[in-house]
Amino acid sequence: MSQQQLRQQYFNARASQTNAQRQLAAQQVSEHLLALPELQVPRTIASYYSVKAELPTAVLNEQLQHHGHQISLPVLHPFRRGHLLFLKLHSQTRWNTNQFGIPEPQLNVQEVVPIQQLEIILVPLVAFDAQGNRLGMGGGYYDRTLQHWYQGRHQLLPIGLAYDQQFIDHLPTQPWDIPLAMVITPSKVWDFRQ
Numbered sequence: 001m002s003q004q005q006l007r008q009q010y011f012n013a014r015a016s017q018t019n020a021q022r023q024l025a026a027q028q029v030s031e032h033l034l035a036l037p038e039l040q041v042p043r044t045i046a047s048y049y050s051v052k053a054e055l056p057t058a059v060l061n062e063q064l065q066h067h068g069h070q071i072s073l074p075v076l077h078p079f080r081r082g083h084l085l086f087l088k089l090h091s092q093t094r095w096n097t098n099q100f101g102i103p104e105p106q107l108n109v110q111e112v113v114p115i116q117q118l119e120i121i122l123v124p125l126v127a128f129d130a131q132g133n134r135l136g137m138g139g140g141y142y143d144r145t146l147q148h149w150y151q152g153r154h155q156l157l158p159i160g161l162a163y164d165q166q167f168i169d170h171l172p173t174q175p176w177d178i179p180l181a182m183v184i185t186p187s188k189v190w191d192f193r194q
């Protein structure tokens with residue numbers, strides 16, 4: 001099956017969840033995440049603003065903040081095409097909608113969190129496999145973000161958030177794909193680190 005056919009199939013799997021299933025799944029994923037040893041001290045975390053059929057992050061982001069973690073959200077880079085910036089989320093955050101219809105904090109250099117400072121990055125995905133490979137929306141945004149992390153040697157834990165139905169045994173990989181360290185679903189915490 002082609003990458004595009006896989007994306008369509010798993011896009012449909014994600015979309016088939018009812019609202020009640022989505023909220024329950026988000027709560028279960030949130031509990032697994034907050035229980036990780038890595039989150040027992042305050043962390044600098046990049047999350048995402050969920051849209052459409054994605055695993056909802058609104059409650060999760062609030063709970064993370066409530067536990068003392070600093071949350072930032074992705075913003076499409078104004079001139080580096082295909083790249084993301086991460087901006088702090090707080091009660092005064094002003095919002096824009098990007099070209100994909102996704103809300104993002106208004107660009108303000110003072111709110112930018114350099115990738116090198118991020119400790120954990122929560123990644124949306126369409127499908128993931130048993131090696132931690134990820135199929136995304138096809139923009140390559142997270143591949144580019146994680147590549148920065150790979151090249152610098154700083155610690156960053158990329159964690160995918162997903163429904164159980166997004167699992168596939170084996171995804172075809174591309175040379176630029178960088179595997180996730182973990183994926184959290186309602187029923188399981190997948191840890192792909194040795």
Ligand SMILES: Nc1nc2c(c(=O)[nH]1)N(C=O)[C@@H](CNc1ccc(C(=O)N[C@@H](CCC(=O)O)C(=O)O)cc1)CN2
Pocket residue numbers: 048049050051052054074084099100102124125136137138139140141142
């Ligand atoms: N919530 C969320 N934020 C995110 C991502 C994501 O996947 N989810 N991204 C992950 O990279 C980045 C944005 N990348 C994107 C890349 C492509 C499309 C896209 O092709 N959208 C289709 C609509 C798909 C649909 O039918 O819902 C489009 O605009 O035609 C969207 C986001 C950064 N922020």
Ligand SMILES: Nc1ncnc2c1ncn2[C@@H]1O[C@H](COP(=O)(O)OP(=O)(O)OP(=O)(O)O)[C@@H](O)[C@H]1O
Pocket residue numbers: 134135136137138139140141142143144147174176177
């Ligand atoms: N590190 C990189 N450097 C240059 N180009 C890249 C890099 N990563 C990805 N790309 C380009 O981005 C395009 C989309 O990649 P891919 O289909 O793997 O995206 P994705 O991981 O599904 O999307 P996203 O991360 O936005 O959710 C590819 O065609 C590739 O050319």
